[in-house]
Amino acid sequence: MTTLGEKVVKVRSKNAGPFWVTVDIFCGDADRFAEVRQAITSDRVADLYKVPLDSLKRFDIAELSVIKFSFPRPVPQASPRDRDQHGAQYAVLLEELPLG
Template sequence: MALIKDIAKVCKSKNAGPFELTIDVVFDDPELYCKVKATGVLSAELIASLYSVSPNAVQFTPYDAGMAFKATLPRAVPAGDIGDTDVYGAQQHAPLLDVDIPV
């Protein structure tokens, strides 16, 4: 088992407009990327469970050419609205960092 924070080159989040977040997990080793993809751990269901949204609300895309996974999901609070603690969405990737991947 390996944590995403230990095996991914990049794990980041950002706004995808005021109402959505995009999370990117990028690898720099094609073999490792393929192993991670084959486990099926990174998925819309995982993102939905970590961020308390419906799996149907998560657009999840493995991007083989970039050795990356991208997820877009609704923000809990619109960017800049009362109660928003991360207007740029730049700290929302943290729940993924400690996900175990059986590689």
């Protein structure tokens, strides 16, 4: 089965301040954007990151062929329990998500 990471150009995650993480999916072109947009639901992403659906923000940016998700970090950045200060490892979960 194809994963999201195999289908798109890049999946990147980063801090969006000390309390939020943003994950960007760079689709590369309009056709792939439309395909991925349908395959990746907000429910699925909220479940993957174990965040309530109402705290997940989704931005579909057709002009750039990018889908962006933002959600609260499980712990604040640089707190003693923070295992990823830059928020970079969140992308891996989405990259490995099976499509179809």
